[in-house]
């Protein structure tokens with residue numbers, strides 16, 4: 240078996256939002272990257288870099304995955320369909336992409352002795368225990384019922400007819416397979432549970448760069464650029480801890496730099512200081528748009544029922560606040576970028592590229 244160049248990282252899903260930022264970060268840190276994806280639009284700017292070996296194939300192709308893993312010293316698997324608008328409408332593809340399609344990489348890492356960093360999701364936590372208590376119940380304030388800890392929080396998904404949870408269930412099963420591979424067959428692994436990463440190149444502008452419903456940042460950007468009210472699903476009362484993708488890349492590289500201490504651990508990667516409601520995210524994005532354009536926003540927001548926006552079977556995660564004590568201790572990691580700074584950069588760029596108004 241030939242040894243790969245030390246420091247070479249195989250990034251499966253390098254052409255996606257996180258993968259493109261991680262590839263950039265690794266190259267900046269002097270690493271070589273074997274980047275795998277079916278698409279290259281988000282990494283066009285890296286294709287001429289001699290340290291970026293881009294290979295265009297589908298991660299379900301076990302033979303090609305095996306070769307890419309063999310050519311690297313460590314593997315990060317990001318390949319995934321991870322957009323909530325697909326969970327209820329294309330459930331089979333979502334389960335295939337998030338469970339079955341990840342198995343060849345796990346097998347290759349185990350057989351070739353490469354450490355695997357598998358991206359999972361904060362969505363495996365499902366709904367908080369607090370959300371099952373009556374409104375106004377004082378016990379709802381108890382942080383142990385809503386702060387999400389890798390070690391102690393149970394994973395609470397809804398019934399199977401709430402098809403939104405198919406994605407979380409697939410990722411949860413994947414995590415359990417990885418844990419068992421480590422225990423029974425010696426796979427070296429770490430798992431990342433991302434909490435709503437935000438940044439440039441996230442998803443696509445519907446009607447311009449793709450079709451369908453992307454995640455909330457791109458939905459709101461599209462509404463801002465078209466001069467339409469921002470859609471708040473069920474009034475936008477769900478809460479998220481938005482995390483700058485730059486902070487997330489920093490955490491991931493710290494895991495790769497610490498294969499010993501990070502082995503066999505799940506890491507929450509999120510910024511608890513950036514917690515907000517989706518309605519407040521809309522207010523902040525409108526403010527960023529006003530700063531970028533110098534205009535006053537006159538179109539407001541509108542509430543849309545979840546069943547109308549996503550179709551039947553949608554159920555929301557109410558609140559997702561990560562306990563990041565483990566990432567702080569093992570990785571020496573601290574998320575740094577405040578939400579408004581990220582939003583100003585993303586909204587400002589979109590206004591510069593597309594102008595203040597896209598045709599509706």
Ligand code: UGA
Nearest residue numbers: 321323360362433434435436454455458470471472477517
């Ligand atoms: C999604 C994925 O399921 C996770 O796996 C992924 O890790 C996560 O995004 C993430 O980015 O980390 P979710 O937070 O529900 O989970 O994704 P969004 O589509 O960004 O929705 C966030 C909230 O905004 C939800 O409450 C949704 O109902 C709401 N929303 C979305 C709106 O109010 N308006 C929109 O136009 C879009």
